[in-house]
Amino acid sequence: MPYYIQRGSLPPKRHTQFRQADGSLYAEQLFSTEGFSSDYTLMYHYHPPTQIIKVDEPINCMPEIAEEKMLKHRCFETFQVKPEADYLKSRKPLLVNNDCAISVAAPEKSMEGYFYKNADADELIFIHEGNGILHSQYGDLYFQYGDYIVIPRGTIYQISFQSAHNRLFIVESYSPIRFPKKYVSKNGQLLEHSPYTERDLKLPEFKEPINAKGDFLIETKKRGMLYGIHYANHPFDVVGWDGCCYPYILSIHDFEPITGRVHQPPPVHLTFEANNFVVCSFVPRLYDYHPLAIPAPYNHSNIDSDEVLYYVDGDFMSRKNVTRGMITLHPAGIPHGPHPGAVEKSIGKKETQELAVMVDTFHPLQLTKTVLGIENKDYIMSWAE
Numbered sequence: 475m476p477y478y479i480q481r482g483s484l485p486p487k488r489h490t491q492f493r494q495a496d497g498s499l500y501a502e503q504l505f506s507t508e509g510f511s512s513d514y515t516l517m518y519h520y521h522p523p524t525q526i527i528k529v530d531e532p533i534n535c536m537p538e539i540a541e542e543k544m545l546k547h548r549c550f551e552t553f554q555v556k557p558e559a560d561y562l563k564s565r566k567p568l569l570v571n572n573d574c575a576i577s578v579a580a581p582e583k584s585m586e587g588y589f590y591k592n593a594d595a596d597e598l599i600f601i602h603e604g605n606g607i608l609h610s611q612y613g614d615l616y617f618q619y620g621d622y623i624v625i626p627r628g629t630i631y632q633i634s635f636q637s638a639h640n641r642l643f644i645v646e647s648y649s650p651i652r653f654p655k656k657y658v659s660k661n662g663q664l665l666e667h668s669p670y671t672e673r674d675l676k677l678p679e680f681k682e683p684i685n686a687k688g689d690f691l692i693e694t695k696k697r698g699m700l701y702g703i704h705y706a707n708h709p710f711d712v713v714g715w716d717g718c719c720y721p722y723i724l725s726i727h728d729f730e731p732i733t734g735r736v737h738q739p740p741p742v743h744l745t746f747e748a749n750n751f752v753v754c755s756f757v758p759r760l761y762d763y764h765p766l767a768i769p770a771p772y773n774h775s776n777i778d779s780d781e782v783l784y785y786v787d788g789d790f791m792s793r794k795n796v797t798r799g800m801i802t803l804h805p806a807g808i809p810h811g812p813h814p815g816a817v818e819k820s821i822g823k824k825e826t827q828e829l830a831v832m833v834d835t836f837h838p839l840q841l842t843k844t845v846l847g848i849e850n851k852d853y854i855m856s857w858a859e
Contacts, residue, residue: 476675476677478716478717478718479677479717479718479720481612481680482680482713484714484716488502489502500518500520501518501522501523502518503517503519503523508650512650513717514718514719515612515715515717515719516717517712518715519713520685520711520713521707523707525706525707526703526706527689527706528689529701529704530691530702530703532700533700533702534698534699535698535699535700536698536699537567537570537844538844539840539841539842539843540846543840545805545807546805547803547805547808548802548841548849548853549803549853550802550845550850551797551848551850552784552799552801553797554847555844555848557581558580558582559581559583560581561581561583561585562693562700564580565577565578565579565644567842568841568842568844568845569782569801569841569842570840571837572648572837573648573748573749574645574648574750574751575645575646576645576646576782578642578644578799580640581633581642582635582639582640583635583638584632584633584635585632585634588632588692588693588702589632589690589692589693590630590631590694591628592625592629593627593694594627594648594696594697595627595647595648596626596627596646597627597645597647598622598624598644598645598647598746599622599625600622600623600642600726600784601622601623601640602641602642603640603641604635604637604639604640605617605619606633607636608623608631609631609634609681609710610630610631610678611710611712611715612678612680612720612721613678613681614678615676616676616679617723618725620726620829621676621724622724623722624722624746625721626650629720629721630692630710631721641799643784645753645833647748648749649748649749651747651753652746654744654747654752657744669731674725674728675722675723675724676722676723676724677720683710683712684711687708688707689704726755726786727757729745729755731743733759733760733761733763734762735767736762737770737771740832740834741754743832750835750836750837751836753831754831754832754833755830755831756830756832757829758788758825758827758828760824760825761824767821768817768821769821769826770819772811773810774809775809776805776806776807776808776809779835780804780805780806780834780838780839781810781832782801782834783801783830784801784832785800785801786798786799786829786831787827787829788827788828789826789828790826790828790830795856805838810857813856814857814858
């Protein structure tokens, strides 16, 4: 979990009277993603956050699952997904199961005329191209290339892009996205052996509340439907908040790699975890330094997990013909490893500049119809001599 912080104006005691200059009460709101039994934040609004004035007809946004199901290695060229102006329309689900959904997006314009809330899932947005600001009730988060933005479910946000060329890799998690347990003390502090610490986190920059009345549209995603809910007050009317549940940023460039004399297994790249899947970061690092070390990864069997690798930048010595934005899917049930020639080629190399994001799911992923349209169908033969 992120650590406890407080911003803005707060009463000295929670759940007690906190009055505005005119004598009226601020509206207290408890925000949590696991009921009343885990991390939470308390927010104080000028107006109750419940004043709905209109609801639009819902829109079905459930991903279309492809009928094709095959046990083979797959490869998808996500930069073939064409950019779209609108942020929500640009989000294209590619791989899904009951624990998570993996999407890409190439929005060209900032979110205008509406806000967004994912009522189903925490969101992890990796910024591959572009920069901008994520506005929320907590304040502003300034993002750039290489940032992971972690957004707890139920967060109302709006994104301002400062570039027309944006590429995002998005993981929706139906359970809270957490720091890995092995990195965290019993009191919640990131431990000495963690590859990142609290100092590396970028936190929301608190802004003056917007005390405005009108018609404010919050597009709310719930169980495959998008509900247009109109509120009478601006959602960013928060005068103060405190707690441990809020959006934050960790840059992949601040992930400190763990290396050794011989090749280290994938868990050393672990960055985030949730129920039944993990997210790992492959970053520039020194190779193994045993005199007989083989830097290329050994062949390994995916018995318990589907492995999704999103290639960001750099040279991947274990793969041929890698392109930026490529996704490979190595499903549970069959082994995979370096392409032919990669093992010998890696011997003697001192370092790598590769940059990639990996998602390992412990339940099988389903392919959407969208992802089949960007598949490299020859990938399965890339291990043939």
